[in-house]
Amino acid sequence: MANPVVPGRWRDLDKLLLRPGNLVGPNFEPGPELREDLQEYAKVLVVGAGGLGCELLKDLALSGFRNLDVIDMDRIEVSNLNRQFLFRLQDVGKPKAEVAAMRVMERVSGVNIVPHFCRIEDKDIEFYNDFNIIALGLDSIEARSYINAVACSFLEYDSEDNPVEETIKPMVDGGTEGFKGHARVIMPGITPCFECTIWLFPPQVKFPLCTLAETPRTAAHCIEYAHLIKWDEVHSGETFDADDPEHMQWVYSEALKRAELFGISGVTYSVTQGVVKNIIPAIASTNAIISAACALEALKIATGCSKTLSNYLTYNGLAGLHTKVTEFVKDTDCLVCGPGVLVELDTSITLQKFIVLLGEHPHLLLSKPSVTHRGKNLYMQAPAVLEEMTRPNLQQPLFNLMGKVPKDVIHVNGSTVTNGKKNSCLRKLRVVFKGIVDGVTDMDTAGGA
Known part of the structure; x- marks a missing residue:
């Protein structure tokens, strides 16, 4: 049974939301309505229900967020119990997401947590678009890259290569390893995304x-x-x-x-x-500290009660305590969150003609490019077996191959010549088809119904 509402329960939260300040966000308007809106409308997805994910669910629920989802594909193991505090011995073998959601809802009245016991790839893209903020409690670089790519896929740029504000999907990423940890805020199109700073992670050790x-x-x-x-x-x-x-x-x-x-x-x-199993050592106190930082950043993003972290916090409790914030710079050429090159095309242009245009475009000048769209090979120059398989696409309109959408992103991999030297390069293109409104051509609308 959930605990009854305690008088003064939101006293500390109200100190942040009811008063003005010098560090608040540009659109911050203090008042009781702000807490009400936070509790009614803000939706947060927690990815991962392990050591960090358990802490995140608890912290977010106690910070005023009432609409939470959690997704995790793992079941509870005995080795989890020393640090994943929401689990008990009788829970071993049960899905982490389901047990974590149940335990937090038992202890925090008013919160609703929807668990998803599945792989993150099992959810379609629109599932992730339903959330205002995505909080990551992962221990996998591959999983982070996937969620980062999903969040950045919603990002749109205007004609001047400025990110469209309503398409920005904020993420808060936490990670721990022993007595060390990090918390970061990712605002696609504004701050560095995960791929912009992938070099921060050391390569996985492999033995000959x-x-x-x-x-x-x-x-x-x-x-x-x-x-x-x-x-x-x-x-x-x-x-x-x-x-x-x-x-x-x-x-x-x-x-x-x-x-x-x-x-x-x-x-x-x-x-x-x-x-x-490539297990990363985890310590409960580090998870608690990093989770607190992530939950606070989520609260800042949702309410504007303070300026957000700029943009990467590191924590080291190995010998004493050391913490610092570093502001990394966005990679303007990032293939995931960067604007890419804007290309306007007619719906009738074939893939073969498009490839010719890539060699003539002043900002590309690509020769022998391969073209991919949402992970699907539209045309591959090599190896020979893939070239033969994708060759029939050359005569198809690119508009049809891309699913008849008015605009989308594709990637091309070709070669350029710089100072007489041939270089291989990968480019991101924002393809916009002329005369298309919400997937309907001018010709379709002219015909009437």
Whole structure:
């Protein structure tokens, strides 16, 4: 049963929303209506219901947000219980999103949380467009890139390459690793998106197979040898399941034998799990601190009660405490959030003619380009098998190939010549078809009905 409404429950929130200040946003108008609007109209999607996601749900609910959704594809494991505080031993095996939503609604009256037990890719694009803010509590670079691309897909630019304000989908991204963490605000078209600063993340460590097989030097080498090489030798045809305790125990035992053979220490069952499943170490206190920063930024975005973070906060509690804010600069040529090159076309132009125009366009001058639209290959120059498969598209109108939409983004990969040197390059184009209004041509409307 939900807790009853406590008098003065929103006292601290009202201190932010009922009074003017020197750091407020440009459109901030203090008053009780602001809290009412926040609770009634603001919709936030929390992506991830793990250590950081549990904290985010709790913090957002206690900050006045009442309409929340959470999406997560995982089920609860025993190893989650030391830091994912919404879960109990009896919850093991249940979907994280469903249990997290239930627990927060039990403790915070008035909040409504809709859980989604599925992969983020299982939802169509319009699902994400229903939310005012997307809060990320993820531990995967690939998942962040996907949500970033989805949010940026709603972004539109005007004829002067300025982002259209109502198409901006704000994101708040948090991440933790041990005693370190970050919180960032992403306003597509204004601040750097995730892809603009992808270089901030170190590449995933990969070990050469020759090192694993011949000269292991660390516990991780021994574990990966058992996982990647020994398993296939002994269990030919059987797929390794990282979530099967018996499979993991076998890898641990084999890794321990190899470590003893080469005089290497440090192989434990928990380390084996971490290496095989690429588990990022997590600490509850770090999750709580980063979640608090993310929830505060979400509140700022929704109400304008203060200027938002500019735009990347880092936290380090490893030795003492150190935190700082860095303002990164947006990459104007970003293929995800950048405006791209505006190209206006007739609906009758074929893909083949469009490719010719790419070589004549003064801002492109691309030769032998390949063309993709929403991940689908419209025409590929190579390899030969893909060229043959996509060749029939050359005679089709580009308007038809792009789904008969009035405007959309496509990517072209070709080569340019600079200072006599040939360079490969990838370009983003904003294609606008002339005479199209909401997918209906002038000719269609002229015919009447």
